[in-house]
Amino acid sequence: MSITNDQNQMLIQMIKEFTTNELAPLDMTIDANGDYPDGLLQKVIDTGLLGITLPREYGGAGFDYVAAAEALEKIAVGNASMAVTLEGHFKTIEQFIKYGNKELNEKYLPSAVKRIFAFSMTEPSGGSNPKGIATRAIKQGHNWVITGDKIMITNGGLAEVYCVLSKTQDDQMAVFVVDKDMPGFKFGKREDFIGLKGVPVGEIVLNHVVVPESHLLGTIGEGLEIGDNAHADARVLMGAVLTGITDHALQTAVSYSKERKALDTPLYQLQVTQEKIADIAIAKQNTQALYQKGAQNKITGRPYAEVAAMAKSYGSRSAVAASDKALQILGGYGYSHEYPVEHLIRDARAMELAEGTIEKMNFEITNAEIAK
Amino acid sequence: MDNNEIWVYVEITGSKIEPTSLQLITKAKQIADGRKVVAVVPETSKTQAETIIKEYGPDRIESLVDDQFDEATDEELADALFQVTDQNRPNSLLFPATILGRSIAPRLQAKLQTGLTGDSLDIYYENDLLVQVKPTYGDNVMCDIVCPDKRPQMVTVRPNTFRAKKVNNSQTEIVQAEFTFHKNKNSKIIATDPIINSSSKLDDAKVVIALGRGAYSEKNIKLAQKLAAKLGGMVGVSRPLTDEAEFSHDDQIGIGGASLSADLLINLGISGAVQYTVGIKNAKKIVSVNIDKDAPIFDDSDFAYVGDVTDFLNALMNQVK
Amino acid sequence: MKIVVGVKQVPETDSVKIDPKTNNLVRSGIQGIINPFDKNAIEAALQLRDQAGGEVILLSMGPDSYTTSLRDGMAMGADSAVLVSSRAFGGADTLATGYTLAKAIEAIGDVDLVLFGRQSVDADTGQVGPIVAELLNFPQVTFAETVSLESENTIVAKRQLDSAVQDVQVTLPAVVTVRKELNTPRYETPLNIKESFEKQITTWTENDLNIDFSKIGQSGSPTKVTKVYEPTKELKQTTVLPVDPTEAVSELLSKLD
Incomplete structure (x- = not known):
C-alpha cells in the first residue's frame, strides 16, 4: 500500500475516533438547540480539522481532496452540520489555492487553520444566478470599494473571511476577499432553517468596504468561472456529507431492526424491512461512488463538475428517501425526536437546495450530456 | 542452592495485613504436598503481624523487622526480599496481585532473574512445577504457564480468588530474618494518606449493581445508583464503561479490576466476557438482565431476566423496600 | 528532557479465539492497535516535554507491523x-522483554525518564516497567495517577495503593x-499524521545492541506457556424470570429471601 493510502487511512481512523467521541454524542443536542454547543468548534480547531486540505506551506496538513471528502463522510455519520461547516470552509480554501495571488495567500491562508473561510454568491434579489448580482466593486486608486448584500452564506456569521462575488463598474464579474474586521463590514440575519441546525447560514452587509488590489481572487472577469469552480468543489464534498447521512440512517435502521421484534421475529427478518434496508444501503454505495469519482477526477486533473452535480443531485434525493425509509422502519419512534432519523430527513433536504437546486443540477448535467 | 519451600509475601500497609496474603497462605497449605509454607513479612517493630499470620498456620514466619518499612519504597522492599530469598531459593514465591505486589514482584524477579506470572487465577503443582493459570487476550482464552528451570517460581495472584481459613493449634516457627535495610537515595515516600473508607471497595461490597455497555445511559446510571443506595451496595461496571466519563478504573469488575465477594450481584446489560466473569465467580447470588437471551452472562447467573434494563430497574425500585 | 515511552501493539479486539485444530491463538486478520494505556503514557510525556522542553522517543519491541502503533504515537x-x-527476540516473556528494552534504553543514551502504560490490555500485567527499572537501576513509581516535575531532576507522583495514597518522589x-x-x-491531528511519515523510525536488531544473547527471546525467557485453551464453564442452574418486569421482580424477591 502506498504512503498516501497509509496517511489517508490514518486520517480516517483519527476522524472516526474524534467523531465517535466528540460529535456523535452531541448530534441530537445540536439539532434540538439549533447551534453548536460552546467549545465544540474550538475543539475542532484545536484538533487541526480546519487545516486538512490546506497546503503544508501555509501550516495545513495538505491532504488531498479524496481524503478530505472521505473525512467529511465519516464526520457526517456523527453530525451532518459539522461536516457542512467544514465543507463550506474547504471549498473556499480551494478557490484561494487555485486562483489566489501569492500576496493574498501568504496573508490569509496561514490563518485558515484557526479561522473559518466562506464563499458568498447569493443575493436577496434571487438564487445563485450570477447575472443578477447587485454587489458592486468600484476601483479607487489602488483599492477596490465593495458595497452589497450577500445572503444564504454557509457559515455566515461564523466565518471570518469571505469571498464575495461582485460586479465591477464595467459589469465584469470578479471575486474579492473581505475580512469581518474591515470597516463597513456587518453581519446580517441568520436564517431559521429546518435542518442542519448547527450550521449558521447567514447574511453579510458590505458598505463601502475598502480592500487592496491583492484581494482580487483570480482576475477581473473570472468571477463566474470561480463561482462555478466553487460550486463543483462544494458538490463533491456534499456528496460525501450525503453519504454520511445515508450511512447514519442505515446504521440506525439496522440496529433498530435487529433489536426490535414483531411477535418473535426480529424486524430485519421481515421482507418489508429488508426491502427498505437494501434500498438505503444501495443508495449509500451509489452516492459514495459518485463523490469519490468526483474527488478522484479532481485530484488527477480530469473534469469533475458533471459528476459532482450528479453526486449532489442523486445523493440529496436518495438521502432524503433513505432517511424516510429508516423512519418507516422505526415507526412511531422514527417520527419522534428520540431518534435521529427525522432530523436526517431535514438535514439531507437542505442539500436539494444548497449549492444549486436539484433543477439546476439536472440542467447542468443535461447540458454536459448534450455537449458530448 | 534451592529449598523446597513455598514462600508467601505478606503485604502490610499502615498496620493492615492485606487479606490476599492470608488467602495465599491457606492456598499454599492446600497445594503444599509436604512442602513447608513460609510467610515472609517485612514489618516495623510495632506491627507484630505474627500473631495474626500464625492463625492461618504457616510452618514458619520469616519476619524482617525495621522501622523504616513504615514508608519503604518499592526499591527498598524488593532489595530486602532479595536478601532473604537469593541464597537459599524457595521453590515458589507467591505475591498478592495488589498494586504493591504487582510493583515489587517484577523488580524482585529481575534481581533473581527468574520467571513471574502476573495476575494468576489458579495455581497447582505438577511434580515440582507450579502451574500458573492466567487469562489472556480478554475473552475466551486461558493459559497454563510454568517456570521449569529457574527458582523461585514467582506468581502474583488476584485478590479474593481463594478463601483464607484459620487453623487451630498451628505449630508456627517464628524467625527474625537477617538482612540490612538499604535506604534508596533516589526514591522516597513523601506522604501517605490512608484511604479512610476502606469499605468503599467493590471487592468487599455486599451488594453490587453492575452496568455494562448494554445498559449505558444517563437514566440507567441514575437508577442503578439509587437502587445501590437503597440496598446499601455499590455500582460497578464492566471494562468498556471505564472509558466513559462517569466511571473510572476503580469501578471496574473483572480482570484488572475488582473481584467481588458480594452476597448479591445484579448484572445489567453485561454480555459476560470471561474477563468480566472471572471477577464475579465468588459472588453468592447473581441476577442478570440482558436484552439478548443468548448472552453468555446467563450461564453464570442464578436468575435471568431477558428484557429491558430500565423496565427491570424501575420494577426493582418500586418493589424493594 | 529525554523521555522514552514504551509502546506495545495489541489486537484491536479483545476476543481473540483459539484455533480448535492447532490450539494456537488465531491472530491473523485482526488489526493491531496501540495499547490504549500506552496513549496515557505518551500524553504524559508530551505534557512534560511541553513544560520542560526536550524530546519524546517511542520504544517498542516486536515485528515490523508494530510501526503502525509507533506511527500513531508520532501522530x-x-x-x-x-x-x-x-x-531472535521472538517468544520473549516479560523478563526477556524487559531486558531487551533496558538495553535499548541504554543504547538510546542519556534518558531522563521512561514511561509505560500501567499494563497492556492483552497479556502482560504491568511487569515490564518495574523490570526495566530494576535492570537500569532506576527508581520507579507504578500506577501513577498524577505526575509532576518538581525540579530539573525530581518527579513527584501520586499512586493509590489498596488502603492508602502515596506521594512518591524519585x-x-x-x-x-x-x-x-x-x-x-x-x-492525532491531520498535520501530525503527515509529519509522522517524515519522522524517523529506527530499527535495531540484536546486533545493534550490547546484549547477552542468552537473555533474549525464547532462550532468555524463564517462563513457558504449556497450554492455551478455552476455559470450561460450570453452568449454573438458572431461573428464567417472567417477561413482565413487575412479575419478574416479585418472583426474584420471593426467591432471594
Whole structure:
C-alpha cells in the first residue's frame, strides 16, 4: 500500500475516533438547540480539522481532496452540520489555492487553520444566478470599494473571511476577499432553517468596504468561472456529507431492526424491512461512488463538475428517501425526536437546495450530456 | 542452592495485613504436598503481624523487622526480599496481585532473574512445577504457564480468588530474618494518606449493581445508583464503561479490576466476557438482565431476566423496600 | 528532557479465539492497535516535554507491523521512534522483554525518564516497567495517577495503593508507569499524521545492541506457556424470570429471601 493510502487511512481512523467521541454524542443536542454547543468548534480547531486540505506551506496538513471528502463522510455519520461547516470552509480554501495571488495567500491562508473561510454568491434579489448580482466593486486608486448584500452564506456569521462575488463598474464579474474586521463590514440575519441546525447560514452587509488590489481572487472577469469552480468543489464534498447521512440512517435502521421484534421475529427478518434496508444501503454505495469519482477526477486533473452535480443531485434525493425509509422502519419512534432519523430527513433536504437546486443540477448535467 | 519451600509475601500497609496474603497462605497449605509454607513479612517493630499470620498456620514466619518499612519504597522492599530469598531459593514465591505486589514482584524477579506470572487465577503443582493459570487476550482464552528451570517460581495472584481459613493449634516457627535495610537515595515516600473508607471497595461490597455497555445511559446510571443506595451496595461496571466519563478504573469488575465477594450481584446489560466473569465467580447470588437471551452472562447467573434494563430497574425500585 | 515511552501493539479486539485444530491463538486478520494505556503514557510525556522542553522517543519491541502503533504515537506528537525487531527476540516473556528494552534504553543514551502504560490490555500485567527499572537501576513509581516535575531532576507522583495514597518522589532518571486516570490522551491531528511519515523510525536488531544473547527471546525467557485453551464453564442452574418486569421482580424477591 502506498504512503498516501497509509496517511489517508490514518486520517480516517483519527476522524472516526474524534467523531465517535466528540460529535456523535452531541448530534441530537445540536439539532434540538439549533447551534453548536460552546467549545465544540474550538475543539475542532484545536484538533487541526480546519487545516486538512490546506497546503503544508501555509501550516495545513495538505491532504488531498479524496481524503478530505472521505473525512467529511465519516464526520457526517456523527453530525451532518459539522461536516457542512467544514465543507463550506474547504471549498473556499480551494478557490484561494487555485486562483489566489501569492500576496493574498501568504496573508490569509496561514490563518485558515484557526479561522473559518466562506464563499458568498447569493443575493436577496434571487438564487445563485450570477447575472443578477447587485454587489458592486468600484476601483479607487489602488483599492477596490465593495458595497452589497450577500445572503444564504454557509457559515455566515461564523466565518471570518469571505469571498464575495461582485460586479465591477464595467459589469465584469470578479471575486474579492473581505475580512469581518474591515470597516463597513456587518453581519446580517441568520436564517431559521429546518435542518442542519448547527450550521449558521447567514447574511453579510458590505458598505463601502475598502480592500487592496491583492484581494482580487483570480482576475477581473473570472468571477463566474470561480463561482462555478466553487460550486463543483462544494458538490463533491456534499456528496460525501450525503453519504454520511445515508450511512447514519442505515446504521440506525439496522440496529433498530435487529433489536426490535414483531411477535418473535426480529424486524430485519421481515421482507418489508429488508426491502427498505437494501434500498438505503444501495443508495449509500451509489452516492459514495459518485463523490469519490468526483474527488478522484479532481485530484488527477480530469473534469469533475458533471459528476459532482450528479453526486449532489442523486445523493440529496436518495438521502432524503433513505432517511424516510429508516423512519418507516422505526415507526412511531422514527417520527419522534428520540431518534435521529427525522432530523436526517431535514438535514439531507437542505442539500436539494444548497449549492444549486436539484433543477439546476439536472440542467447542468443535461447540458454536459448534450455537449458530448 | 534451592529449598523446597513455598514462600508467601505478606503485604502490610499502615498496620493492615492485606487479606490476599492470608488467602495465599491457606492456598499454599492446600497445594503444599509436604512442602513447608513460609510467610515472609517485612514489618516495623510495632506491627507484630505474627500473631495474626500464625492463625492461618504457616510452618514458619520469616519476619524482617525495621522501622523504616513504615514508608519503604518499592526499591527498598524488593532489595530486602532479595536478601532473604537469593541464597537459599524457595521453590515458589507467591505475591498478592495488589498494586504493591504487582510493583515489587517484577523488580524482585529481575534481581533473581527468574520467571513471574502476573495476575494468576489458579495455581497447582505438577511434580515440582507450579502451574500458573492466567487469562489472556480478554475473552475466551486461558493459559497454563510454568517456570521449569529457574527458582523461585514467582506468581502474583488476584485478590479474593481463594478463601483464607484459620487453623487451630498451628505449630508456627517464628524467625527474625537477617538482612540490612538499604535506604534508596533516589526514591522516597513523601506522604501517605490512608484511604479512610476502606469499605468503599467493590471487592468487599455486599451488594453490587453492575452496568455494562448494554445498559449505558444517563437514566440507567441514575437508577442503578439509587437502587445501590437503597440496598446499601455499590455500582460497578464492566471494562468498556471505564472509558466513559462517569466511571473510572476503580469501578471496574473483572480482570484488572475488582473481584467481588458480594452476597448479591445484579448484572445489567453485561454480555459476560470471561474477563468480566472471572471477577464475579465468588459472588453468592447473581441476577442478570440482558436484552439478548443468548448472552453468555446467563450461564453464570442464578436468575435471568431477558428484557429491558430500565423496565427491570424501575420494577426493582418500586418493589424493594 | 529525554523521555522514552514504551509502546506495545495489541489486537484491536479483545476476543481473540483459539484455533480448535492447532490450539494456537488465531491472530491473523485482526488489526493491531496501540495499547490504549500506552496513549496515557505518551500524553504524559508530551505534557512534560511541553513544560520542560526536550524530546519524546517511542520504544517498542516486536515485528515490523508494530510501526503502525509507533506511527500513531508520532501522530500524537512524539518526536521519533525505535523498533527493536528481529526473530531472535521472538517468544520473549516479560523478563526477556524487559531486558531487551533496558538495553535499548541504554543504547538510546542519556534518558531522563521512561514511561509505560500501567499494563497492556492483552497479556502482560504491568511487569515490564518495574523490570526495566530494576535492570537500569532506576527508581520507579507504578500506577501513577498524577505526575509532576518538581525540579530539573525530581518527579513527584501520586499512586493509590489498596488502603492508602502515596506521594512518591524519585530522582531522575526514573521509570514511571501511568494509570488511565492520569490524563486524556490528545487526538492525532491531520498535520501530525503527515509529519509522522517524515519522522524517523529506527530499527535495531540484536546486533545493534550490547546484549547477552542468552537473555533474549525464547532462550532468555524463564517462563513457558504449556497450554492455551478455552476455559470450561460450570453452568449454573438458572431461573428464567417472567417477561413482565413487575412479575419478574416479585418472583426474584420471593426467591432471594
